[in-house]
Amino acid sequence: MAVRVKCNRCESTATIHSSSEESEFVKKLYCTCNNPKCGHSFVMDLTFSNTLSPSALDFPEGFIDKLMSSTQMEQKKIFSALSPAS
């Protein structure tokens, strides 16, 4: 899904014409409003918020194989063990 940006001045769709990477977790998106009567150009910050499910890169070796060969019930158990208790 493409990222849609709205102009905060007139609520029209804006186009992201470039972006710059400020850091590992922050990107700046340079946007211009598509409304010819507005033409507002602005910068949006895109920041990393939080992880929803862990990256497969963070799993120990052999974990994926184990996961693939386990049943859905077992997978649920594995994932509930991974996520921190809230």
Ligand SMILES: [Zn+2]
């Ligand atoms: Zn606008």
